[in-house]
Amino acid sequence: METRRRSTRTDARRNEERLLAAAHTMFTEHGTGASLEEIARRAGVGIGTLYRAFPNREALLEALVHERFERLAVEAEERLTEPEPRAAFAQWLSSFAESSATYRGLPASLVATMRDPGSPLYVACHRMHDTGVALFDRCRDAGTFRGDVQADDVLALAAAVAWVSKEVEGDPEMPERLLALVLDAATGATTAATAARPTSPA
Amino acid sequence: METRRRSTRTDARRNEERLLAAAHTMFTEHGTGASLEEIARRAGVGIGTLYRAFPNREALLEALVHERFERLAVEAEERLTEPEPRAAFAQWLSSFAESSATYRGLPASLVATMRDPGSPLYVACHRMHDTGVALFDRCRDAGTFRGDVQADDVLALAAAVAWVSKEVEGDPEMPERLLALVLDAATGATTAATAARPTSPA
DNA sequence: TGCCGAAACGGAGGGAGCCTCCGTACGCTC
DNA sequence: GAGCGTACGGAGGCTCCCTCCGTTTCGGCA
Numbered sequence: 001m002e003t004r005r006r007s008t009r010t011d012a013r014r015n016e017e018r019l020l021a022a023a024h025t026m027f028t029e030h031g032t033g034a035s036l037e038e039i040a041r042r043a044g045v046g047i048g049t050l051y052r053a054f055p056n057r058e059a060l061l062e063a064l065v066h067e068r069f070e071r072l073a074v075e076a077e078e079r080l081t082e083p084e085p086r087a088a089f090a091q092w093l094s095s096f097a098e099s100s101a102t103y104r105g106l107p108a109s110l111v112a113t114m115r116d117p118g119s120p121l122y123v124a125c126h127r128m129h130d131t132g133v134a135l136f137d138r139c140r141d142a143g144t145f146r147g148d149v150q151a152d153d154v155l156a157l158a159a160a161v162a163w164v165s166k167e168v169e170g171d172p173e174m175p176e177r178l179l180a181l182v183l184d185a186a187t188g189a190t191t192a193a194t195a196a197r198p199t200s201p202a
Numbered sequence: 203m204e205t206r207r208r209s210t211r212t213d214a215r216r217n218e219e220r221l222l223a224a225a226h227t228m229f230t231e232h233g234t235g236a237s238l239e240e241i242a243r244r245a246g247v248g249i250g251t252l253y254r255a256f257p258n259r260e261a262l263l264e265a266l267v268h269e270r271f272e273r274l275a276v277e278a279e280e281r282l283t284e285p286e287p288r289a290a291f292a293q294w295l296s297s298f299a300e301s302s303a304t305y306r307g308l309p310a311s312l313v314a315t316m317r318d319p320g321s322p323l324y325v326a327c328h329r330m331h332d333t334g335v336a337l338f339d340r341c342r343d344a345g346t347f348r349g350d351v352q353a354d355d356v357l358a359l360a361a362a363v364a365w366v367s368k369e370v371e372g373d374p375e376m377p378e379r380l381l382a383l384v385l386d387a388a389t390g391a392t393t394a395a396t397a398a399r400p401t402s403p404a
Numbered sequence: 405t406g407c408c409g410a411a412a413c414g415g416a417g418g419g420a421g422c423c424t425c426c427g428t429a430c431g432c433t434c
Numbered sequence: 435g436a437g438c439g440t441a442c443g444g445a446g447g448c449t450c451c452c453t454c455c456g457t458t459t460c461g462g463c464a
Contacts (some may be wrong), residue, residue, distance in 0.1 A: 007411075015413085036452090057451095111369045160366035167313045211440060214440075254442085
């Protein structure tokens, strides 16, 4: 195992870290459309430096979320062996929605990524997608889900939930509630939540 | 009834129409973020003219969709007397989602509008929202819907469906399918569609 | 330690978009 | 057909995107 080609200069590495930190802050505050010049400014770095490290906005975003989506794929694979298919899928879907809502604007990027093989996140996203679908199919095979619901539709709804939650803001429980609704729709039966408020008390 | 103050010059009116037409085309092609300068160019009008007629992008958008959302409120009110509460709500929700998806980017504007009393669409949106909720409550009172589902959650999901459909594009039936799923979730029971593909044939 | 080449830096600058301001043109009314 | 006032249009100031290239700095080697 040679450690040759370790040519990355220390200042370069330091700047990259600063850029990532600044980008995370800015994306969190202003969404994925935040000003890249402002990010460079906050990182105490010239704009040219930002563009050498990350050739475009997408690359920067990718550097920030790549690992997270890799983990999501791994999580899905692990959950494939859990005893309760529905719970396994439900929990994974919740992770998926949460990750998708990391930044305002991220759900849209993810949708675009799925259709663009040139995107740096393309592979990770598809791996995650495929394992998510496997998790879903397991539920359907077990008879937990309706037979007429498509996995992609449920994933699309989860992404949509991530979007609307981020867009509305100010209701931290909204994602859970909406996701529960989506899952109930896929199941074709109401779950625990239903008992809470009966249709009419009298 | 005096027709005084009809001072609007004919060239002004003509330009306004051209601007609206150009804006509709551009918003349709590029979403609500389309270049206003390009819109002025296509309308054969100076940028200053655009800004006098519509002080900002939101005003332009509002001029294009206002009537549509007014009609949505009226539609909801009319449907309040229909015999089948669920069908009435379902059909209205479908109209709502369709209108929300007029342009890419519109769902986000609508969500923002609901929170901004200064927005020109604020009143129309809230009227539409309130009548939509009334339509929903009628279903719940009739026992057609689960008691624990909030009207706002269902409306949020419909907006989310409009968003994801517009974002994904290339699947014209997606909105219907997702909306049907959302409605099933609210109902707490599967509908007609369920029979199509049984869980497992053997 | 000091030298030197490669690697990295940073910002000027061109292009596009947003929006304002104001000198000019033109439609309307009399 | 003259004059008033409405409406026009685009220059210009600002921000942002992204590229290009002269300058600086790191770090391996003597």
